[in-house]
Amino acid sequence: xxxxxxxxxxxxxxxxxxxxxxxxxxxxxxxxxxxxxxxxxxxxxxxxxxxxxxxxxxxxxxxxxxxxxxxxxxxxxxxxxxxxxxxxxxxxxxxxxxxxxxxxxxxxxxxxxxxxxxxxxxxxxxxxxxxxxxxxxxxxxxxxxxxxxxxxxxxxxxxxxxxxxxxxxxxxxxxxxxxxxxxxxxxxxxxxxxxxxxxxxxxxxxxxxxxxxxxxxxxxxxxxxxxxxxxxxxxxxxxxxxxxxxxxxxxxxxxxxxxxxxxxx
Amino acid sequence: xxxxxxxxxxxxxxxxxxxxxxxxxxxxxxxxxxxxxxxxxxxxxxxxxxxxxxxxxxxxxxxxxxxxxxxxxxxxxxxxxxxxxxxxxxxxxxxxxxxxxxxxxxxxxxxxxxxxxxxxxxxxxxxxxxxxxxxxxxxxxxxxxxxxxxxxxxxxxxxxxxxxxxxxxxxxxxxxxxxxxxxxxxxxxxxxxxxxxxxxxxxxxxxxxxxxxxxxxxxxxxxxxxxxxxxxxxxxxxxxxxxxxxxxxxxxxxxxxxxxxxxxxxxxxxxxxxxxxxxxxxxxxxxxxxxxxxxxxxxxxxxxxxxxxxxxxxxxxxxxxxxxxxxxxxxxxxxxxxxxxxxxxxxxxxxxxxxxxxxxxxxxxxxxxxxxxxxxxxxxxxxxxxxxxxxxxxxxxxxxxxxxxxxxxxxxxxxxxxxxxxxxxxxxxxxxxxxxxxxxxxxxxxxxxxxxxxxxxxxxxxx
Ligand SMILES: Nc1ncnc2c1ncn2[C@@H]1O[C@H](COP(=O)(O)OP(=O)(O)OP(=O)(O)O)[C@@H](O)[C@H]1O
Ligand SMILES: [Mg+2]
Numbered sequence: 160x161x162x163x164x165x166x167x168x169x170x171x172x173x174x175x176x177x178x179x180x181x182x183x184x185x186x187x188x189x190x191x192x193x194x195x196x197x198x199x200x201x202x203x204x205x206x207x208x209x210x211x212x213x214x215x216x217x218x219x220x221x222x223x224x225x226x227x228x229x230x231x232x233x234x235x236x237x238x239x240x241x242x243x244x245x246x247x248x249x250x251x252x253x254x255x256x257x258x259x260x261x262x263x264x265x266x267x268x269x270x271x272x273x274x275x276x277x278x279x280x281x282x283x284x285x286x287x288x289x290x291x292x293x294x295x296x297x298x299x300x301x302x303x304x305x306x307x308x309x310x311x312x313x314x315x316x317x318x319x320x321x322x323x324x325x326x327x328x329x330x331x332x333x334x335x336x337x338x339x340x341x342x343x344x345x346x347x348x349x350x351x352x353x354x355x356x357x358x359x360x361x362x363x364x365x366x367x368x369x370x371x372x373x374x375x376x377x378x379x380x381x382x383x384x385x386x387x388x389x390x391x392x393x394x395x396x397x398x399x400x401x402x403x404x405x406x407x408x409x410x411x412x413x414x415x416x417x418x419x420x421x422x423x424x
Numbered sequence: 425x426x427x428x429x430x431x432x433x434x435x436x437x438x439x440x441x442x443x444x445x446x447x448x449x450x451x452x453x454x455x456x457x458x459x460x461x462x463x464x465x466x467x468x469x470x471x472x473x474x475x476x477x478x479x480x481x482x483x484x485x486x487x488x489x490x491x492x493x494x495x496x497x498x499x500x501x502x503x504x505x506x507x508x509x510x511x512x513x514x515x516x517x518x519x520x521x522x523x524x525x526x527x528x529x530x531x532x533x534x535x536x537x538x539x540x541x542x543x544x545x546x547x548x549x550x551x552x553x554x555x556x557x558x559x560x561x562x563x564x565x566x567x568x569x570x571x572x573x574x575x576x577x578x579x580x581x582x583x584x585x586x587x588x589x590x591x592x593x594x595x596x597x598x599x600x601x602x603x604x605x606x607x608x609x610x611x612x613x614x615x616x617x618x619x620x621x622x623x624x625x626x627x628x629x630x631x632x633x634x635x636x637x638x639x640x641x642x643x644x645x646x647x648x649x650x651x652x653x654x655x656x657x658x659x660x661x662x663x664x665x666x667x668x669x670x671x672x673x674x675x676x677x678x679x680x681x682x683x684x685x686x687x688x689x690x691x692x693x694x695x696x697x698x699x700x701x702x703x704x705x706x707x708x709x710x711x712x713x714x715x716x717x718x719x720x721x722x723x724x725x726x727x728x729x730x731x732x733x734x735x736x737x738x739x740x741x742x743x744x745x746x747x748x749x750x751x752x753x754x755x756x757x758x759x760x761x762x763x764x765x766x767x768x769x770x771x772x773x774x775x776x777x778x779x780x781x782x783x784x785x786x787x788x789x790x791x792x793x794x795x796x797x798x799x800x801x802x803x804x805x806x807x808x809x810x811x812x813x814x815x816x817x818x819x820x821x822x823x824x825x826x827x828x829x830x831x832x833x834x835x836x837x838x839x840x841x842x843x844x845x846x847x848x849x850x851x852x853x854x855x856x857x858x859x860x861x862x863x864x865x866x867x868x869x870x871x872x873x874x875x876x877x878x879x880x881x882x883x884x885x886x887x
Contacts, residue, residue: 236879260793262792263793264793268791273788276789291793
């Protein structure tokens with residue numbers, strides 16, 4: 160399912176990512192920073208597809224290209240070579256304003272830190288994607304958002320500013336915002352990186368639940384084997400290449416593989 | 425050590441102030457020589473008077489530039505809380521960091537004073553030469569090596585140094601722990617509570633406004649009332665400057681509300697008030713500038729109206745007085761307007777710095793779906809909110825002070841107590857408003873470009 164380069168393509172008929180049950184797909188992706196002697200190859204010939212409704216973890220040593228891959232898939236950065244689809248949209252061909260719309264409507268983000276707009280309260284942050292779109296949430300969307308706010312335990316904090324919240328609360332607000340528009344895909348780059356392990360687990364459980372209960376597609380970068388064990392699928396990156404693609408694993412299996420990878424390096 | 429790094433803005437302000445002082449004194453010197461050459465009887469008195477007037481305007485310009493510099497330094501320091509905290513964390517003392525900043529201020533002050541001294545003298549010399557060539561001035565002998573020019577230069581050095589010292593006081597309030605934690609924004613301003621300042625502001629305010637009222641009352645009988653009013657004006661205005669972090673946010677909020685409530689307008693309005701201290705810092709220089717210009721213009725205009733009314737039946741006197749008053753108003757307006765220009769430079773600087781400090785936030789907005797146009801619009805609206813709020817406040821204060829001035833000088837003129845209606849000099853108000861619009865545009869161009877260029881990825885890289 161992973162080696163997409165081998166996909167048969169019938170003459171005159173493009174197979175779309177959707178036909179393959181994919182929510183995002185990259186083919187022969189390469190990313191280089193800089194040129195000449197100082198050039199860094201962050202990604203090399205990466206081809207993967209993320210399946211709709213799945214919670215995918217991306218692991219790998221520091222500097223292996225995880226963040227770069229995620230940024231490119233989300234349309235935040237452009238690749239040096241290869242192509243990227245979100246749904247059936249070829250992201251590599253989009254203009255800046257089309258990319259902006261894509262980010263606004265079809266993907267959600269949770270970063271390691273600094274996720275929230277400091278001047279807006281919790282409600283303002285969660286509603287920002289709608290406001291940017293110049294629309295109010297429809298009744299059912301509002302119900303969904305209220306449900307999110309409740310289940311994330313933010314109801315009593317709705318009027319607070321980010322600096323009045325703990326790190327864990329801030330991440331929960333970020334998750335609520337990422338899920339609010341029910342985007343095709345949520346990207347999370349080390350969402351628990353700044354949290355203590357208990358708070359981190361809670362945040363992970365929330366992401367896992369969004370995926371299992373509501374079929375939200377999620378791609379999450381992490382260093383933490385326990386975090387990755389919540390995922391349906393784990394992709395391992397090393398030196399800018401995909402080196403392993405495995406299904407749900409226990410933290411022990413993941414640690415063992417990560418250790419082996421580090422020793423091999 | 426904590427460096428100010430980009431010293432351009434402070435250097436520019438110091439240079440402008442020094443150039444203004446030098447030019448003004450040189451011109452005064454030239455005029456004095458010309459008048460002496462013409463053999464006028466009271467040349468000594470004229471020289472003294474000219475020097476006095478020049479001195480007043482130089483003091484105002486240096487004062488405004490000191491306020492602006494202190495605020496610029498404070499803005500830089502506030503944006504570096506984390507870095508300062510990091511240095512503190514690894515063992516640097518707050519005092520050492522502050523000393524470095526003050527020392528930089530001293531160096532910049534010296535550089536600005538020298539640059540400005542040379543520049544101002546050159547301008548004065550050129551003006552003199554042109555005057556002679558055009559025949560509006562007689563040939564004169566005057567050396568530009570006037571030791572008096574050293575005075576404003578020295579004042580600029582000292583005030584820039586002190587302003588950097590005063591502006592960096594927040595360094596002392598930074599706690600090492602602020603380097604840690606992932607709070608969205610280390611909030612420096614709420615750390616330092618200053619009850620002393622509030623008390624001072626209240627006392628100065630009450631005494632100041634009482635003196636203003638007294639000045640008006642005394643002015644009904646004797647023109648000396650204006651001196652009491654002047655003292656009241658200085659005290660009450662100082663109170664307003666001290667309490668700017670309380671006075672400005674409501675004004676900014678009201679202005680922001682007028683922008684509507686789209687996400688862009690709302691964020692811009694919120695940005696303009698998010699830190700009361702910061703918005704006060706950004707706007708107070710301009711408030712001072714606009715207040716000075718307006719006060720002065722209203723007083724002069726009321727005076728002119730009064731004189732013209734009093735001499736209504738003597739046309740030949742009016743013909744003689746009219747041009748003199750007009751020329752005086754024009755010259756004084758330009759002189760005081762220069763301080764407003766320095767204040768405007770301050771607003772431009774602090775806005776650029778504060779946008780620069782928000783790179784990450786802008787990146788976040790871009791990641792969440794703000795397009796470039798919206799980011800640009802946000803910056804322009806923020807600049808507009810600041811400039812409009814400062815201008816409005818300055819105009820209101822200026823008209824009030826100007827009326828007190830006119831009332832206390834002229835209340836007793838014409839034989840008995842009378843109420844002088846303030847005459848609003850509309851052309852000058854129009855110029856001030858036009859300048860504020862221009863300022864908004866100028867202030868937002870560079871930050872707007874920079875903000876729109878911010879890539880979501882660069883901004884979100886965890887530092
Ligand atoms: N803007 C950049 N300019 C130059 N090189 C870069 C840039 N961004 C990333 N790199 C390089 O690309 C490679 C991959 O970086 P990336 O941030 O994707 O790693 P990562 O797997 O997310 O690491 P970590 O786990 O430490 O976050 C690294 O070698 C990094 O130095
Ligand atoms: Mg990374």
